[in-house]
Amino acid sequence: AEIQTCGFLCLGPMMFHHRAVGDRIHLSHGCRHAKRAKGTFRDGLVFSNRPVRVNERIRLRIENVIGRWHGALRVGFTNVNPDSRNLPLPKMAIPDLTCTPGHWATVLDETFCKAGTELEFWRSSKGNLYVSNNILDEHRLLPKEINVRGPLWAMIDLYGQTCSIVLLGRCHVCHITISFSLLLPSSDILVPQLLSFYGASCLLMTDAEEQMICVVCLDRQAQNPLPCGHCCLCLKCSFKIFKSFGTCPLCRQSMGTPVINWVAAP
Template sequence: MMKEKKKSSGSNGSSDVTPKVRHRCCFPCLGPLTFHPHAVGDMVTLSHTHRVAKRSTETFRNGLVFSSRPVKLRERVRVRVEKDVFNWHGSLRVGFTNVSPSRRALPLPCTAIPNLTDTPGHWAAALPESYCRVGSQLDFWVSHDGSIYIMSNSGDKEKLLNGVDLKQPLWALIDIYGQAYSICLLGSEKRGLVSRKSCPAPAPAPAPEPSPTPQYIKPLLLASKDSNLDTESEDMSYLDLRISEDQTCVVCMVSEARITLPCGHRCLCTSCNNKVLQQFGTCPLCRHDISSSSMQRCATSEPRHLLPQHTHAHTHTYG
């Protein structure tokens, strides 16, 4: 399936055009889940393929974000708090809406409660500050009886509210409010006889280069870039400060991408490489075949004398 989306520039810092992407799912997969790229609060910036949302610390509001697609009943949306600030009172508000993010007029309201909840088709509740400390992971979902539940790090399950209209599709909504100002959307899971999870969001195809660089040279360029990074730059709390966004694994977005695939893309960490190889068998960026046989062919033909000599880069190749 091929999709193309365009967007005009705005205050949220997202790119003007979303390139064409391809995606294939099997039954256990719920499909990619990210933040909606256009319907975001005035003070929100999206990054890491629309899975990290950051609100300005200069304000406690204007931090609304929505899921990129409707979620299913009992599909647990999982987020992690990346950064907080104690200048404000209150913290995240979570909930659901049957109003499509694509149909919303901009700018968005400044808060979920009461600006959205006072209008039909919106249900949201405020979370305790203790649930929203840095590193906290939260699951929230809608049950078959129209109730919204939240589960915290400790595994405690709490009912937030009820009365959600289940007759129409529902999108998750989060208000990055108060103390929490940066969150990461980790994906979703629907539990049952067969557990189903959201898959990694398909990454946009790389932009065309004026002078194409040979694929086996790209790891050298990345290693060089790594050595010149500013370690004092502001980055996500769970990432190594030496790893730029371009060098982060495109699946987990946490570990350094150390695996060079047969197609030339260096985009997976060692752990995610094994999972992608078993479940998909294609490069997450270009969908090139990365089956065992193709890796063996790559290993025998890779010009190893061109691999980077910087020991701190820890470049891995198939072989």
């Protein structure tokens, strides 16, 4: 299969904005996991770190819910840049933000947001808001007409029962699906063993440092510091990204020259 790669128009990985978060929100796993304190049902606002394109699907999984609260996740969009928001943020998306210009959000039913449910929401070129999940296997057209002129950021409110979510991978930003499993040919003799882009000493991490998840596979631990300072790739994905792109997936700076040992395959 022919491999296509993102060009300079790619906006990069989807994460939560690192600063514009509710008072009771804690971000982890490279700003892909958001958790609201269990002692409250509000103060759970988060925003995407970058604008969202037309028909780009924001995929997330409900990690944990608390049954003693009423209500659940609220999702939507805003044309207000998270960088420009003053802290502390409002308590809730609805009605605190939706009563102000440039904010559109809708309420998701509790039955639609059970623990383990995977959700997708997106907006069309006509300004319609859509949402679907993997359990009910249906799409819902929500009656929210969004102003699509100009950039829009995703807006999520961890409200009520919903207290923990994680963003899932699979980038459709450039309308291209990249299959990393096709980037490297298999070998029956030798396999690459990527040590580091600085050397093996850079892989040492203190117990106090937070474990980050690889932004490519969203599975293994990111443990390979790049020359730009980002530690966002696991060893396996580091080699694949280096061979195919040669730049950091977050800032597009050069990945430099890796330290590679070739060892016999088991």
